[in-house]
Every structure is written in C-alpha cells, then in structure tokens.
Amino acid sequence: MPTNAPEPQPASEVSDKGAAAVRFRGVHKAFGDNVVLRDLDLNVEPGERVVIIGPSGSGKTTILRVLMTLERPDGGTITVGGRHLYHEEGRDGSLRPAGEKHIRSVRSDIGMVFQHFNLFPHMSALENIMLAPVQVHGKSKSEARALGLELLEKVGLAEHANHTPGELSGGQKQRVAIARSLATDPAVMLFDEVTSALDPELVGEVLSVLRDIAEEGSTTMLLVTHEMGFAREVADRVLMFDQGQILEDGTPEEILRNPQEQRTKDFLGAVFEH
Amino acid sequence: MTAAPPSTSISEAPAGGRHRRWYRDPGRLVPVLLVLLGFAVLASVEAPRGRFRTDVIAGRDEAFSFEFAVSIIAPLGRGLYTTARATVLAFTITLVLGLVLALLRRSGSRLVRWPAAFVIEFIRSTPILVQFIFFQQLVRAIDGVSLGAVQILILVLGVHYATYASEAYRAGIDSVPKGQWEAAIALNLSPLTTWTRIVIPQAVPNVLPTLGNYLVAALKDAPIAGPVLGVPGILFAATAIRGDTFRQVEPFLLAGAGFLLVSLPAAWLVRRLEARVAYERT
Numbered sequence: 248m249p250t251n252a253p254e255p256q257p258a259s260e261v262s263d264k265g266a267a268a269v270r271f272r273g274v275h276k277a278f279g280d281n282v283v284l285r286d287l288d289l290n291v292e293p294g295e296r297v298v299i300i301g302p303s304g305s306g307k308t309t310i311l312r313v314l315m316t317l318e319r320p321d322g323g324t325i326t327v328g329g330r331h332l333y334h335e336e337g338r339d340g341s342l343r344p345a346g347e348k349h350i351r352s353v354r355s356d357i358g359m360v361f362q363h364f365n366l367f368p369h370m371s372a373l374e375n376i377m378l379a380p381v382q383v384h385g386k387s388k389s390e391a392r393a394l395g396l397e398l399l400e401k402v403g404l405a406e407h408a409n410h411t412p413g414e415l416s417g418g419q420k421q422r423v424a425i426a427r428s429l430a431t432d433p434a435v436m437l438f439d440e441v442t443s444a445l446d447p448e449l450v451g452e453v454l455s456v457l458r459d460i461a462e463e464g465s466t467t468m469l470l471v472t473h474e475m476g477f478a479r480e481v482a483d484r485v486l487m488f489d490q491g492q493i494l495e496d497g498t499p500e501e502i503l504r505n506p507q508e509q510r511t512k513d514f515l516g517a518v519f520e521h
Numbered sequence: 522m523t524a525a526p527p528s529t530s531i532s533e534a535p536a537g538g539r540h541r542r543w544y545r546d547p548g549r550l551v552p553v554l555l556v557l558l559g560f561a562v563l564a565s566v567e568a569p570r571g572r573f574r575t576d577v578i579a580g581r582d583e584a585f586s587f588e589f590a591v592s593i594i595a596p597l598g599r600g601l602y603t604t605a606r607a608t609v610l611a612f613t614i615t616l617v618l619g620l621v622l623a624l625l626r627r628s629g630s631r632l633v634r635w636p637a638a639f640v641i642e643f644i645r646s647t648p649i650l651v652q653f654i655f656f657q658q659l660v661r662a663i664d665g666v667s668l669g670a671v672q673i674l675i676l677v678l679g680v681h682y683a684t685y686a687s688e689a690y691r692a693g694i695d696s697v698p699k700g701q702w703e704a705a706i707a708l709n710l711s712p713l714t715t716w717t718r719i720v721i722p723q724a725v726p727n728v729l730p731t732l733g734n735y736l737v738a739a740l741k742d743a744p745i746a747g748p749v750l751g752v753p754g755i756l757f758a759a760t761a762i763r764g765d766t767f768r769q770v771e772p773f774l775l776a777g778a779g780f781l782l783v784s785l786p787a788a789w790l791v792r793r794l795e796a797r798v799a800y801e802r803t
Binding site: 316 | 704710722
C-alpha cells in the first residue's frame with residue numbers, strides 16, 4: 248500500500264507523456280531505519296539498456312522491486328511509459344494514490360526475471376509460459392501454446408517443453424523464466440541478478456539469451472548484475488548505486504574503465520579481483 | 522524467428538503424457554471415478570438396519586470364544602459401515618470448509634478475518650462431545666429443522682475437523698515460497714488465478730499428510746457420538762452386544778480390528794495420493 252502519498256505535483260511535472268520508459272521522481276523507500284532508496288530520480292529512455300551495479304545492500308534490487316510493485320515506495324512518483332504507476336491523475340492534474348486496478352493496468356507493461364527463477368514447480372516449462380497469455384491476455388490455449396513453443400525455441404529449449412522445472416538445470420530454468428516473462432510482451436524488462444544463482448558454466452547460456460533480447464532492441468531493459476563484461480557489452484548506460492543513491496551515471500566505458508568516485512573504484516576493484 | 526513447429530510434435534514428445542490433462546490419463550481418471558462412485562454410494566445408501574445381537578451363547582469360563590466372535594462379525598460390520606460412512610461424508614465437509622475457513626482467516630478485511638479466527642479457535646478449543654450435545658439441542662430448538670442422529674454426527678464431525686484442517690491449510694499456504702507470489706505479480710496474474718493456479722496446487726500436497734492424519738483421527742472420534750446421539754456405530758454395536766451377552770473381549774477386540782480395517786487402507790491411500798501429487802521442489 249502506498250502509505251505516505253506524496254504531495255500533489257503541478258501538472259507540468261507529470262504529464263510529459265511519451266517521454267521516458269521509466270521515470271522515478273524523489274522515490275523514497277526505507278525498511279525500518281534502513282533507507283534503501285533516498286529520494287531517487289531516474290530516467291530510462293524507451294529501448295535503453297541500463298545496467299545497475301553497486302555493493303550488495305545498496306538498494307539496487309529495490310529499484311527493480313519497487314518498479315515491479317513487489318515493494319511499495321514510501322514516497323515519490325514513478326511513471327512507466329508516461330503513466331503513473333502508484334497514482335491516478337485527477338482532471339486538474341493532481342495525484343491521488345492509485346487503486347489495485349490501476350496498478351495492475353500499468354504493471355502489464357513491466358516484466359521481471361528473478362535471481363531464483365521462481366518458476367511454478369507444478370507446471371511444465373510450456374505451461375509456465377502459457378499461463379499469463381491465457382489467464383491475463385485472454386489468448387486461446389492454442390495461440391498460447393504456439394507462442395510458448397516459439398519462445399522456448401528462441402531460448403533454445405524447444406525439446407524441454409514438457410519438462411517440469413525440477414527436471415531442468417539452473418541455466419535452463421532461468422531461460423524458461425525469461426521466456427515466461429517475454430510471453431507477456433512487456434515494454435520494460437527487469438533482470439534481478441539473473442545469473443547470480445547459477446553455476447559458473449551455466450552463466451553463458453543465460454547471458455546469450457539476454458544478448459539476443461538486447462539485440463532486438465525494442466525492449467527497455469534494467470539489469471542488476473555483477474557480470475561486468477556483459478554490462479560493458481550490452482549496456483547503453485551503467486549506474487553505480489550506493490547507499491540508496493546514484494553515485495555515478497554514464498556509459499559503460501566511462502564507469503567501468505574510468506570511474507570518478509572513489510567508492511566506484513573500490514567496488515570495481517573488489518569485483519574484478521575474483 | 523522461424524514458425525513454431527506444429528504443437529502436436531511437442532506435446533507427444535518423449536516426456537509427454539506426464540502433463541496431459543488429468544482426465545485423459547487412465548491412471549488418474551480411474552481412481553477419481555472410483556472415489557466419486559464410492560461417495561455416491563455412501564451418500565445414497567443408508568446403513569443396513571437391524572439389532573446388534575447374536576444367538577450364540579459362549580461358555581462363562583471361556584476367555585475367548587471363536588464361535589461367538591464369528592457370530593457378532595455381521596452386526597459389528599453394520600456398525601462399522603455406519604461409522605465409516607459418517608466419517609467419510611463428514612470429511613468431505615472438512616476438506617472444503619477447512620479451505621474456506623483458511624482463506625477467510627487470511628482475508629484482508631478484519632470484518633472477515635476476526636470472526637473466522639474466533640469460530641476456528643472456539644471450535645478447536647471445545648470438546649467434540651460438547652459440540653455434539655450443543656448442536657443436537659440447537660437442532661431440536663429450531664422449528665422445521667429435523668436432522669437424524671447420523672446427520673448431526675456428519676455435520677458436527679465435519680465442522681470440527683474443518684477447523685483443524687483450516688490450520689493445516691494455512692500452514693500449507695504459508696509454505697508456498699514468497700517467490701511464487703512475486704512471480705505471479707510479475708506476470709500480472711489476477712488474485713483469483715494466483716490462488717487457484719499457483720498457491721493452492723502447491724499448498725495442498727504439503728497439507729495431505731496432515732489431512733490424512735485428521736481423517737484417521739476423525740474416524741476414531743466418530744464413535745463418541747454413539748451414546749450421546751444414538752448413532753448405531755461400531756462401538757455402539759459392541760456396547761450393545763456386551764449388554765446382551767455380558768461378554769466384552771470379543772466385541773471390543775473385533776471393534777478395534779474394525780477400525781484398523783478402515784484406517785490402514787485409508788492411510789495407504791493417502792500415501793499413494795501424496796506420491797501422485799508430489800512434484801520436485803525447485
């Protein structure tokens with residue numbers, strides 16, 4: 248529940264539609280005394296691929312979780328494709344906390360892939376993928392099946408359509424999870440440390456799927472990852488996040504090769520050491 | 522992207538068959554049909570009537586008379602049927618009402634959650650014997666409602682165990698990992714879909730062992746109603762035979778065996794069911 252609704256803002260501040268794919272304005276989130284997002288401002292352009300790096304506990308995952316509505320922010324506003332996620336706009340441009348229906352409607356533009364896959368263990372890979380298209384998007388079973396098989400083909404798992412998650416390796420599970428998210432055709436996809444739970448030899452297959460999605464180009468991607476090589480390769484932009492704030496914001500070249508802040512240097516030093 | 526292969530080629534792939542619709546799988550359809558048939562029979566066929574008596578007279582100094590024991594099998598069997606039938610019918614109430622109570626208790630609204638919690642705790646914390654008597658008097662006090670002893674037994678036993686089952690369901694629901702709920706949100710599933718397709722299918726297998734225990738416990742609690750309500754169950758039969766013949770070893774030994782006869786296969790069936798609905802956790 249959005250408890251502390253922010254003050255209504257002037258209309259000019261909120262209605263530049265068609266601009267950013269994702270926009271955070273003064274987003275605040277704390278767990279008890281621990282402030283994880285400190286008045287965060289962030290713009291992500293449509294089609295942009297943004298990699299978020301930073302020490303653990305810095306709040307970078309919370310950015311994704313707040314955007315996916317898994318956590319509700321304590322204050323601030325978030326827009327997705329120009330529409331407010333947590334607020335409904337009155338005629339006069341004033342904002343009031345949004346109901347679940349509104350949140351669901353905006354949320355349909357967002358998809359998320361999790362560190363621990365979170366596949367539904369009682370369903371086959373194909374059923375995992377078909378569920379949302381049938382239940383949420385009103386597709387027929389046969390349409391959804393065709394879509395599911397197409398996506399499984401895309402992630403290289405067509406022959407595993409009828410396997411349950413328990414029968415798949417970690418890398419395969421994560422590829423199914425990516426296909427499941429793609430099936431809802433989100434404009435913005437969030438990837439929360441999607442390779443962190445994988446054995447090292449399985450990381451490559453997942454990254455290659457992510458690379459394919461990035462190459463197609465139309466999906467806005469926000470990735471939290473520790474794979475710096477991958478970040479350098481696919482990211483348009485790298486954000487160094489620390490203590491609830493963006494410490495540095497720039498191209499992969501700028502941030503990873505030539506960081507300005509000491510904390511960024513320390514963090515990258517620690518990451519590249521092993 | 523090349524066109525997807527025809528769907529049939531995949532659905533008939535090697536591992537296929539495991540995820541066919543359950544009703545097309547004889548291994549699942551047949552047991553389900555048998556269970557439904559069993560319920561239909563139980564619900565429609567009343568227990569055979571007749572006195573619990575025997576014409577065989579055993580010698581006074583005989584510790585155990587085989588002939589006498591054999592002669593009381595039939596009347597005890599009738600009592601066992603009454604008890605088992607009432608238990609099974611009561612347990613269908615338990616399974617459904619227990620889930621409903623568990624969901625009510627998790628409701629977002631206090632107006633729903635608190636009364637549900639009160640009812641559950643109240644029924645769980647009072648003896649079933651008291652509930653039998655209370656409900657019997659309640660039924661008598663209400664005009665136009667007339668329930669037989671067996672019907673009261675079924676209702677009270679079913680509701681009583683529903684409160685236990687609701688706690689078991691609650692634990693089962695809590696055992697579904699948080700990530701499953703989050704995945705449901707990320708896919709924008711409706712709350713109804715989340716419950717029916719994600720949470721309940723995963724919670725129920727976790728709850729089955731507990732529910733199996735409750736089924737056996739309910740079977741053993743059912744005879745409590747015998748003396749109070751006058752339900753002609755198996756212990757009622759054993760008591761009647763003892764009253765007539767002054768022999769108690771044979772009727773009560775056989776009554777105990779009768780409980781085993783029902784509860785052991787029931788426990789076995791529950792274990793089979795557990796194995797069938799189990800899936801590998803990820």
